[in-house]
Amino acid sequence: MEFRRLLKDPVGNLYYDGRGGWVTDPAEAFAYPSTTAAITDYVTLNNRNLHLVLKFADSRMDISHCLGDIPDSPGFSGNTAQVLITGIFPAACVAARVWSRIAG
16 A cells, blocks of 8 residues: 655645645655655644645545644654554554455
């Protein structure tokens, strides 16, 4: 199950292009090679509204999670692994189960 990791500003419905700009088309957005790389840019961009989007070929499977919510979570210590475990991994597991039902 392949997906692209994107940063999205839901306020303007824009995706980060990786060069300091923003685009409306997710196909033109910068696809991060890892969640860690996306979170690094999130910190650099300093915009608590940004979401990490796992963009699948079937848009019904897309997962969007506000990265700004994670540092306020109980027990957050700034550890990237904790971001994955508390925010993104559970959503990805649900998406995988749903996808397996759809794909049959």
